[in-house]
Amino acid sequence: MDRVALGSSSANAAIVFSSAIALRLALFHLPALPNILADQVEISTPITSFKRLSEGIFLFRNGVPPYDGGVFHQAPLLLGLFYPIISSPLLVKLLYILGDLAIGYMLLQITAIKDKDSAKEKRIRQYRNRIEEPGMSGLTVATLYLFNPYTIASCLGRSTILYSNLAVVAGIWMGMKRNKSLAMFSIALATYLSLYPAMLAIPVLLMLNRETTDYDLQKRTVILSASLFMASLASLFLLSFVLMNSWDFFGSVYGTILAVSDLTPNLGLFWYFFIEMFDQFRPFFLIVFQIHVFIFAVPISIKLRNHPLFVSFLLCTVMGTFKGYPSVGDASLYLGLLPLCSEIFKYMRYTFLIVNLFLYSSLLAPIFWYLWVYVGSGNANFFYAIGLVYGVGEIILMIDTTFAVSRREFEALSPPEMSGDAAPSNWDREVIQK
Helix, strand or coil: CHHHHHHHHHHHHHHHHHHHHHHHHHHHCCCCHHHHHHHCCCCCCCCCCHHHHHHHHHHHHCCCCCCCCCCCCCCHHHHHHHCCCCCCHHHHHHHHHHHHHHHHHHHHHHHHHHHHHHHCCCCCECHHHCECCCCCCHHHHHHHHHCCHHHHHHHHCCCCHHHHHHHHHHHHHHHHCCCHHHHHHHHHHHHHHHCHHHHHHHHHHHHHCCCCCCHHHHHHHHHHHHHHHHHHHHHHHHHHHHHHCCCHHHHHHHHHHHHCCCCCCCCCCHHHHHHCCCHHHHHHHHHHHHHHHHCCHHHHHHHCCCCHHHHHHHHHHHHHHHCCCCCHHHHHHHHHHHHHHHHHHHHCCCHHHHHHHHHHHHHHHHHHHHHHHHHCCCCHHHHHHHHHHHHHHHHHHHHHHHHHHHHHHHHHHCCHHHCCCCCCCCCCHHHHHC
């Protein structure tokens, strides 16, 4: 019976992954769609644009330092990765498709590990002795990621945020497997590519230390993991120096991320604010905005230390909301991680509102951009306003999911049978909750 179920599961997985490949290849072969998406500011930002990466490779190939022109702001190893294949569109497309498939596979594996961990825990009991239903299967989680419109749009637009997302998910997977070296290397790689994922080292450390009660062992794990993270990051920087024979990439890559020097419009909150900002006030507000991205990492990790997977999702959402250059590729990451915590969905209160805010902003953002830039019948306020709506949707998502985790944890610690009150015959969780 188990063999039959395993065979059926493998067949379903093959169908899902084959369909994902076929869909992407078919969309890549539409005449103008990939180039249109690559030009959309919701998909490509100054630090993830494939066209800017192509420009950097062209300069490098012709002996011109790619970081001198103020156009190329991506990590040197990305340049090295695409340098041999940039002249082959098919290989570039396959590399992006394989990246998406790898993330889907890792999400499937993370779900399997989480299910094993959950089997050891005492299941939450509801009134009338009902046992909580299990969460989504790994294949469902992978399917939701692979067929998410944000994921597909980011892949077709060839945004390099995909490789940062790949490193983040790999770090979470290795953290769940308790593989310290690969977990820390993956998070270091994600940090090297886009800086902000450095904060994810905290939830990955929580994963490595889960079910460990020995304080000395936990301390040794933290010290060793931190050392591996720093060594991996230093090695990546050194390798970049060897490739470029210069440290100029530091200012162009990480300086641009921190100083937000390229104010190309995007879905974020920074660009419009700093266009209107007087120069003498810029350093102060820049520090405030950047601190706001990182300041949540420690308190969230302390408060929700028993839920490292959810902490990873929440910090990815924080990054996707408050970083200087967000894109729909960031949304594809945190929306891909959210189903890993599907047991909290029943506790969420504003699902309908969140879904509508994402749909509303996703449909209107390209329309307002077109009206502003191409038609001239709108202005920057139109596009920034829809970006604010998108940000509000992300913030409500964070608030609602955090409430849901807290509510579920409360029920786990205080099951209905311990309240001392008999449950009414018509009691319903959703009615009482709302």
